[in-house]
Amino acid sequence: xxxxxxxxxxxxxxxxxxxxxxxxxxxxxxxxxxxxxxxxxxxxxxxxxxxxxxxxxxxxxxxxxxxxxxxxxxxxxxxxxxxxxxxxxxxxxxxxxxxxxxxxxxxxxxxxxxxxxxxxxxxxxxxxxxxxxxxxxxxxxxxxxxxxxxxxxxxxxxxxxxxxxxxxxxxxxxxxxxxxxxxxxxxxxxxxxxxxxxxxxxxxxxxxxxxxxxxxxxxxxxxxxxxxxxxxxxxxxxxxxxxxxxxxxxxx
Amino acid sequence: xxxxxxxxxxxxxxxxxxxxxxxxxxxxxxxxxxxxxxxxxxxxxxxxxxxxxxxxxxxxxxxxxxxxxxxxxxxxxxxxxxxxxxxxxxxxxxxxxxxxxxxxxxxxxxxxxxxxxxxxxxxxxxxxxxxxxxxxxxxxxxxxxxxxxxxxxxxxxxxxxxxxxxxxxxxxxxxxxxxxxxxxxxxxxxxxxxxxxxxxxxx
Numbered sequence: 001x002x003x004x005x006x007x008x009x010x011x012x013x014x015x016x017x018x019x020x021x022x023x024x025x026x027x028x029x030x031x032x033x034x035x036x037x038x039x040x041x042x043x044x045x046x047x048x049x050x051x052x053x054x055x056x057x058x059x060x061x062x063x064x065x066x067x068x069x070x071x072x073x074x075x076x077x078x079x080x081x082x083x084x085x086x087x088x089x090x091x092x093x094x095x096x097x098x099x100x101x102x103x104x105x106x107x108x109x110x111x112x113x114x115x116x117x118x119x120x121x122x123x124x125x126x127x128x129x130x131x132x133x134x135x136x137x138x139x140x141x142x143x144x145x146x147x148x149x150x151x152x153x154x155x156x157x158x159x160x161x162x163x164x165x166x167x168x169x170x171x172x173x174x175x176x177x178x179x180x181x182x183x184x185x186x187x188x189x190x191x192x193x194x195x196x197x198x199x200x201x202x203x204x205x206x207x208x209x210x211x212x213x214x215x216x217x218x219x220x221x222x223x224x225x226x227x228x229x230x231x232x233x234x235x236x237x238x239x240x241x242x243x244x245x246x247x248x249x250x251x252x
Numbered sequence: 253x254x255x256x257x258x259x260x261x262x263x264x265x266x267x268x269x270x271x272x273x274x275x276x277x278x279x280x281x282x283x284x285x286x287x288x289x290x291x292x293x294x295x296x297x298x299x300x301x302x303x304x305x306x307x308x309x310x311x312x313x314x315x316x317x318x319x320x321x322x323x324x325x326x327x328x329x330x331x332x333x334x335x336x337x338x339x340x341x342x343x344x345x346x347x348x349x350x351x352x353x354x355x356x357x358x359x360x361x362x363x364x365x366x367x368x369x370x371x372x373x374x375x376x377x378x379x380x381x382x383x384x385x386x387x388x389x390x391x392x393x394x395x396x397x398x399x400x401x402x403x404x405x406x407x408x409x410x411x412x413x414x415x416x417x418x419x420x421x422x423x424x425x426x427x428x429x430x431x432x433x434x435x436x437x438x439x440x441x442x443x444x445x446x447x448x449x450x451x452x453x454x455x
Contacts, residue, residue: 003372043437074437098266120261123367123395221370
């Protein structure tokens, strides 16, 4: 049986893991190479690495860091942040990533999803969506790390991205991110029911019940979390034991 | 030496690092002479079928790989490297494969999310060397939209996703897995170790 995945997320800034609240107030959370190795060995199902201050200038150092992290990660490894063209995708994959996560560039140039999925396969193209609640049952897509509103409905965009060839949706609730008050279950459910590709819920994990709630009620295929693992509040194993107790299939 | 064949598609480094981790001599290469000299070939996995066949052809590797397989050299195909062994795939239109194993590559049907992405159980029918030390039912990482349907007797292991599909094939010196051993933690590394011992038997 296909299991639900637990995915620790490394937000990277200037070569360090950081963690913020609602996309702001960053604090240091360690060395990415050590963190990646630890999660891989502890039984995480996947690892996500997001370069949160990506720019054309630091592209090369990101690729180097991806390569160093990948060297000790023997689980799937997704890299995102500032990816805007086919060449970026190729470089990141060649550095040892298994998937790339594309956010702003995919929205502004949807052909990128189509072209990259045809070139590299849909299984390695993840469309990341940052969404903020607009009104009851409606969420709006934001770009550039949450700084730019688009006016576009998040569920609509997710559906279009999947149709274009995104193999997975990494869905972050900006309202919930960093609050540790739980995932946005309604948003996750709305997207998970609209698309036929896996959906990773992100933003808001503060305890283990939050993980099981978004899987059970939000229909998430995978859960992304940072703080609860980085600051060793919970281990991956504890999280899996909890989910298993809740009747959710997990891998040990 | 085990050669990980580089055909300009996706992530080949993971496989290379997997073999490095278990201490096997390994090299990434797309050179025909390296393939000839190698003790075993690995064709790794990320990408689209048609592009894979085009790249193998333009690098002049299609016949080279076939020749080495027919000479009895161990071959491990991972994901796409399994699929290209087959007669044809329906990915992005009908595309011919290496036609070493008779059968087709098909897309998952309705009722399941596509791609089949994540950790799933691999159950083998009878134990073969490649599964030494790995119990039937172990979890491996999958990430694919297409699966193989052999029309000859090569099925070694199966997985259930909606329906039951072939997740590993073995025929003589040919090994193919739909999942990613290089991304499946300890058990995956054990399978790479098994393959390296098939290629380079201990004295």
